Amino acid sequence: MVLYCSDGRWNEAFDEFCHHSLMIPRYDRFALPGGPAFLTRAPTDPLLLALRPQLDYLVEHHELDRIVLITHYACGHYQQQLKAEPAACLPTQLTETVRAAELLRQWYPKHELTVEAYLAMRTDRRLSFHRLDPVAKAAAPIAAEKPASPPPAPRPVQTIPLKPKAPPVATPPKIKSPYPTTPLDWLNRLNKPRK
Numbered sequence: 001m002v003l004y005c006s007d008g009r010w011n012e013a014f015d016e017f018c019h020h021s022l023m024i025p026r027y028d029r030f031a032l033p034g035g036p037a038f039l040t041r042a043p044t045d046p047l048l049l050a051l052r053p054q055l056d057y058l059v060e061h062h063e064l065d066r067i068v069l070i071t072h073y074a075c076g077h078y079q080q081q082l083k084a085e086p087a088a089c090l091p092t093q094l095t096e097t098v099r100a101a102e103l104l105r106q107w108y109p110k111h112e113l114t115v116e117a118y119l120a121m122r123t124d125r126r127l128s129f130h131r132l133d134p135v136a137k138a139a140a141p142i143a144a145e146k147p148a149s150p151p152p153a154p155r156p157v158q159t160i161p162l163k164p165k166a167p168p169v170a171t172p173p174k175i176k177s178p179y180p181t182t183p184l185d186w187l188n189r190l191n192k193p194r195k
């Protein structure tokens with residue numbers, strides 16, 4: 001399953017990344033504003049309470065074994081929540097996305113889920129995807145409740161050049177019809193004095 005932000009400007013790139021870089025040809029999608037952000041809400045938060053059963057259903061009945069979380073640069077959800085510019089939102093975004101991956105592993109221990117977290121980044125005319133938690137599943141000693149800090153600047157997993165704007169569709173040259181094309185033309189032709 002891939003869980004990402006529903007922002008339509010990014011979805012094509014998410015698909016391309018999943019198909020060609022992560023090699024997941026088909027997958028369940030879980031898309032909502034802010035993507036994985038909702039997973040880190042308080043356990044009693046109404047949104048989490050409403051969505052958790054949907055998640056349970058997918059994990060249980062679709063027997064998921066891999067979940068990919070994608071957060072993206074300049075996410076409107078974060079900008080609205082934090083009232084901050086895209087770059088200023090990043091630390092919270094990265095921390096929450098990594099935390100969301102941890103939570104999913106905790107919630108479904110018997111499924112031995114592989115959960116991966118990625119940041120989709122945009123610079124100029126390029127999109128790049130960065131793995132956020134490459135060692136999260138390794139049996140690293142659990143730090144004693146250290147406050148989660150944003151991971152170090154991740155290296156891109158895949159870089160997708162933004163598609164240039166499609167060239168304008170060539171309009172076929174107008175062929176001048178030998179026949180009048182408008183009622184007025186017909187009228188003029190009929191009224192022409194015959195030689």
Ligand SMILES: [Zn+2]
Pocket residue numbers: 005006007033034035072074075076077
């Ligand atoms: Zn978004």
